[in-house]
Amino acid sequence: MRRPRYRIRNGKDRGDENCLKLNSGEVAQYRFEEDEHISQIRLVFDSNLNRAYQNMPCNYPLEEKIFKLPDTLIKEYIIEGCDKNGNLQRISVKDNHRRFVLHEVDWCVSTVRFIPISTHGSGEFRIFDFELI
Numbered sequence: 491m492r493r494p495r496y497r498i499r500n501g502k503d504r505g506d507e508n509c510l511k512l513n514s515g516e517v518a519q520y521r522f523e524e525d526e527h528i529s530q531i532r533l534v535f536d537s538n539l540n541r542a543y544q545n546m547p548c549n550y551p552l553e554e555k556i557f558k559l560p561d562t563l564i565k566e567y568i569i570e571g572c573d574k575n576g577n578l579q580r581i582s583v584k585d586n587h588r589r590f591v592l593h594e595v596d597w598c599v600s601t602v603r604f605i606p607i608s609t610h611g612s613g614e615f616r617i618f619d620f621e622l623i
Contacts, residue, residue, distance in 0.1 A: 498620040509536055512615040518604040520622060525573050528597045530623040531581075533604070536562040536616035537589040559587055561611030568607065571599035 498510055498518055510518060538560040559565075565586055571579040579597050602622060606615035 498617070508618060510617045510620070512606055512617070514613070514615075516615075517606075518617065518620050520602045522600045525598045525600050526622075528571065528595055528599060528602065528622050530621075531569060531593040531595060531602070532619060532621040532623065533591040533593075533617065534619035535564045535586075535589055535591070536560075536618060538562045559610040561609060562614075562616055563587070563589065563610045564606055564608075564615055564617070565610050566607035568603075568605040569593065570601075570603045570605065571595070571597045572601045573599050 498520075512518065563586070566584050567586065568583075569581040579595070579599065581593055581595070583591075604617070604620055606617075609615060
């Protein structure tokens, strides 16, 4: 695995002191002087691993009443990359249910923005890691 070239946060994937907290309308963004080649975008979201009830089972029916996805988990988001000429690349995810997400891309961009849209219930967007490789 290649090492990340750009990383928002400190590499620890637990604890309030280690996550980036965004409110509605806020974005996390990288901006470069020149276009940079990006091959992967790595995200680690907050799945509330410290919750009192059992951790997420490997699978369960959609109508399950006992287990549910953590409120803190980001459900919908957009990632945009833009080059110096204004050409836009875009990833849109509408029903995320994973803590760790890896997007394979082949982008040459000067700006990369993570735009959170919704969670599974929380009013705050919490990200432990947003890396560009």
